[in-house]
Amino acid sequence: MMMNNMTPRSQAMPITLTERQEQIVHLIIEGKTNKEISRALFISENTVKYHCKLLFERLNVKSRVDIIINHFSIRNMIN
Numbered sequence: 001m002m003m004n005n006m007t008p009r010s011q012a013m014p015i016t017l018t019e020r021q022e023q024i025v026h027l028i029i030e031g032k033t034n035k036e037i038s039r040a041l042f043i044s045e046n047t048v049k050y051h052c053k054l055l056f057e058r059l060n061v062k063s064r065v066d067i068i069i070n071h072f073s074i075r076n077m078i079n
Helices: 019-029 034-041 045-059 064-069 071-077
Strands: none
Touching: 019 034, 019 045, 019 064, 034 045, 045 064, 064 071
């Protein structure tokens, strides 16, 4: 039997996001584009892209679609 050192998601430490990152996650789940998110939050589109890059790393996802598909499990992981 092969053992690994990975912790199952259900036992993983909660992920802490900034208030802005949480806002962006909610807008991504609503299906908003980067341009729509930037307008809603009064920030540049490049800033949205930067936050998305950080979110993908922190949430261990590869795309916005992964955030949408997994939003219930991600919501449970966020502190």
